[in-house]
Amino acid sequence: MVKAVCISEFGEVEALKWEDVEVGDPGPGELRLRHTAIGFNFLDIAVRKGIYPVLPALPSVLGTEAAAVVEKVGDGISGINVGDRVAYAATMPGAYAEARLIDASQVVLLPDGISDEVAAASMLKGMTAEYLIHRCYSARTGETALVHAAAGGVGLFLCQWLAAKGVRVIGTVGSDAKKETILANGADHAVNYKTENFQEIAREVTEGIGVDVVYDSVGKDHYERSIDSLCPRGYMVNFGNSSGPLPLIDSVELNVKGSLFFTKASMRFYQLSRRELENSAATLFEAIAGGELKTVIGQRYKLEDVGVAHTDVAEGRTTGSTVFTI
Structure with a gap:
């Protein structure tokens, strides 16, 4: 026993x-x-x-x-x-x-x-970050990413890995203390979503253009403002719903707001074979x-x-x- x-x-x-x-x-x-x-x-x-x-x-x-x-x-x-x-x-x-x-x-x-x-x-957290930034949406040098729950396990891996790729990172957190944590782990800008408007800051940082990609594990509470933070043809990558499930996705809204892309990502579909698991773990290690x-x-x-x-x-x-x- x-x-x-x-x-x-x-x-x-x-x-x-x-x-x-x-x-x-x-x-x-x-x-x-x-x-x-x-x-x-x-x-x-x-x-x-x-x-x-x-x-x-x-x-x-x-x-x-x-x-x-x-x-x-x-x-x-x-x-x-x-x-x-x-x-x-x-x-x-x-x-x-x-x-x-x-x-x-x-x-x-x-x-x-x-x-x-x-x-x-x-x-789990590291391989999640691996597939999100290498195979789901491969952010490139010079692009800007908005990372929600940036002080969590996945969020910190995303901030570090994106920064290493030369991506500008805006991270959202739930307290001022956590802002210091993400700034020390690759984020260029830290936003307390409880007291600051991350959509406005994303627009300000990108001179009104919007971010190239949003990596979101929060779900319901951040969805509308995340969509409104994207640049034309931007990518909304949702991989969790800690605040609750997303609303039904409106394809017309995605079109009107900039021909946007949306994906609901899950690791099990990025590890469909033993080879994908081994490659992901090796990249992480x-x-x-x-x-x-x-x-x-x-x-x-x-x-x-x-x-x-x-x-x-x-x-x-x-x-x-x-x-x-x-």
Whole structure:
């Protein structure tokens, strides 16, 4: 038996239970992992509440991202051995546990230069940033990007990576303290959306033209002003809805406001093969090892204190990535 954070019903933090679970031995194509560090992602809250588009059958262990050591290897697996350090951003939950079974196709080997904590804090968030700026909309030198939730885990990776590409970055945050964080991580302009109008600032910074791309994980609350921040033929890239779902997209509005492009991006459609997963992880690890990116771990919690972490994140008290320790 191992300890895990489970839910038997969807709901608030009270639904989270610290329980004993049976893991068992891996079947064909599976690995048994012993977790060494576990990542938090905002989608964990959405799953807990039952509002994420793809939900697990209940009861379920939460969490999708972790670093681990391989304890056992199922039949039919090559290239991964007992004792190997691995990391993953899985398609289904199970990471909020001391150990788990997982399909070997979802894990990647960790390079020696990447620590377990960095991997746990980076896999989902870093690979999200990777596909957004390299394969969803590849921002170019001299362009301007508006990044929402810029002080979060994905947001800080976006700011750093875009800056390294020579892109001018306008980041939005929810407090003045977080403005300093993003300015230290690649943003050229920081906007407190609670006290400042990011649409007006985007227009001012671009001399009335508008930004080339918006990377948005906020959703409903920022949508209209984000659309109005874009230049003609600009790209609205939505990859999350922390404030609630977007309104129905009006194609006529996109046309009238500048022949704009809109995409609802999801990592699972940018990792349709094992090769895409490996390439994305390799690009991320190389950027971290080479100093192009740094993983900002803003806070750490013991796994059994997961309810405190969920509350802190939901109330905007965190910065950067959050890691659970075992």
